[in-house]
Amino acid sequence: MVEFGIEFVPRDLYWKTTFYAIQAEKIGFDYLWITDHFNNRNVYVSLTIISAYTERIKFGPGVTNPYLVHPVVTAQAVATLNEIAPGRVVCGLGVGDKTTLVMVNTEQTKPLATIQESARIIREISSGRALEMRGEIFRISGAKLNFKVTSPVPIFIGAQGPKMLALAAEIGDGVLINASHPRDVENAMKFIHEGVERAGKKPDELSISAYTSFSIASDYDKAFKSVVPVVAYIVAGSPEMILERHGISVELAGEIREAIVHDQWKEAFSYVDGNMVEAFSICGTPETCVEKIDKLVKVGVDQIVAGSPIGPNMRKSINTIATQVFPHFKK
Amino acid sequence: MALEKIARNIPASLWNEASEKLVDIVLNSPNASKMPSDLAKTILYYWQRDQLATEVGLQRLLEAAMILEPEKTVSLMEELGLPEIVAMLRETSKQ
Numbered sequence: 223m224v225e226f227g228i229e230f231v232p233r234d235l236y237w238k239t240t241f242y243a244i245q246a247e248k249i250g251f252d253y254l255w256i257t258d259h260f261n262n263r264n265v266y267v268s269l270t271i272i273s274a275y276t277e278r279i280k281f282g283p284g285v286t287n288p289y290l291v292h293p294v295v296t297a298q299a300v301a302t303l304n305e306i307a308p309g310r311v312v313c314g315l316g317v318g319d320k321t322t323l324v325m326v327n328t329e330q331t332k333p334l335a336t337i338q339e340s341a342r343i344i345r346e347i348s349s350g351r352a353l354e355m356r357g358e359i360f361r362i363s364g365a366k367l368n369f370k371v372t373s374p375v376p377i378f379i380g381a382q383g384p385k386m387l388a389l390a391a392e393i394g395d396g397v398l399i400n401a402s403h404p405r406d407v408e409n410a411m412k413f414i415h416e417g418v419e420r421a422g423k424k425p426d427e428l429s430i431s432a433y434t435s436f437s438i439a440s441d442y443d444k445a446f447k448s449v450v451p452v453v454a455y456i457v458a459g460s461p462e463m464i465l466e467r468h469g470i471s472v473e474l475a476g477e478i479r480e481a482i483v484h485d486q487w488k489e490a491f492s493y494v495d496g497n498m499v500e501a502f503s504i505c506g507t508p509e510t511c512v513e514k515i516d517k518l519v520k521v522g523v524d525q526i527v528a529g530s531p532i533g534p535n536m537r538k539s540i541n542t543i544a545t546q547v548f549p550h551f552k553k
Numbered sequence: 554m555a556l557e558k559i560a561r562n563i564p565a566s567l568w569n570e571a572s573e574k575l576v577d578i579v580l581n582s583p584n585a586s587k588m589p590s591d592l593a594k595t596i597l598y599y600w601q602r603d604q605l606a607t608e609v610g611l612q613r614l615l616e617a618a619m620i621l622e623p624e625k626t627v628s629l630m631e632e633l634g635l636p637e638i639v640a641m642l643r644e645t646s647k648q
Binding site for chain 2: 235236237238240241244275537
């Protein structure tokens with residue numbers, strides 16, 4: 223059975239994000255992910271208030287990165303959240319968003335070692351254990367939380383490239399495949415299976431999510447217009463290999479990135495075309511979205527994350543997902 | 554007190570429709586930053602408990618909608634066929 227997650231970017235007022243979180247829980251979403259960018263509202267403050275106004279939905283950062291936030295702080299945060307909402311917290315971890323990290327002069331150096339060590343630190347510390355570690359990136363000398371933890375927090379790792387996909391499958395409780403197109407997800411599954419084998423896991427011990435950009439509306443043009451800014455960011459941050467797989471010019475992606483970094487939004491968005499939207503989002507009418515989700519499920523994902531923008535009108539689009547998408551996949 | 558009286562005068566048969574449309578007014582308002590935080594939290598409390606379409610929920614939604622979009626709120630009450638509410642809201646907003 224496929225589960226559904228929803229992502230919110232806390233760029234909006236806290237009470238609006240929380241309102242939509244309550245709505246998402248009421249209509250049956252299983253997971254709620256809050257993005258972590260320095261220039262939006264703080265992820266853990268957002269999650270805390272959401273935890274106070276919800277009862278069932280699982281939630282967590284989608285995703286935090288260890289370049290801006292030391293993994294012991296992430297461990298502290300998720301363990302504290304887990305005390306407030308036991309058993310409902312998940313920790314999404316990844317290398318972060320290139321476009322915003324560049325703004326603070328932060329490079330995503332040694333990503334595999336950084337994620338591997340970060341995941342270990344978060345798992346050990348948030349489980350209440352003391353950690354001694356002399357890693358390539360992090361050195362930890364007997365760090366331990368000063369409070370009792372209730373239960374372990376699952377770690378879902380965001381990944382796109384082959385090595386990170388395999389690593390995520392090997393060390394994570396879940397993989398968040400940063401992709402919306404069935405072709406990319408099908409390609410990812412090869413490397414995920416490598417990681418599962420390397421770890422000696424059973425296939426059902428790993429959750430596999432397609433973490434998509436999503437825009438649903440009864441009017442295709444409105445769904446398209448809504449998703450353009452998000453697709454622009456995705457194109458700007460995508461590796462060359464992925465761009466080439468979808469026939470998207472690497473130079474054009476560079477131009478979009480430059481425009482975004484210099485706040486030239488109109489120019490950046492003007493470069494986004496139908497091919498990019500098709501490659502990097504689930505976008506369109508309910509029928510179109512159901513068709514694409516079906517293809518993703520058939521290639522092996524067990525969670526579909528409906529990432530931003532969700533649609534041209536958040537409240538309406540969440541309801542549309544409930545009434546016109548869920549019945550095809552959820553009992 | 555005034556809004557409590559106004560909310561009490563909305564017929565129960567219109568509670569669902571009124572609350573849905575007031576929520577839309579509040580969520581879609583470009584003046585959303587004017588929402589007092591305490592009022593927002595109260596509305597979230599009622600939303601979590603499926604109590605927005607009740608007398609107390611409507612009172613809070615009316616309060617929010619009148620802060621963010623007074624004219625649209627009055628127009629909504631006209632659309633719902635509630636002239637007494639329209640008059641009361643106009644009187645309240647003069648004070």
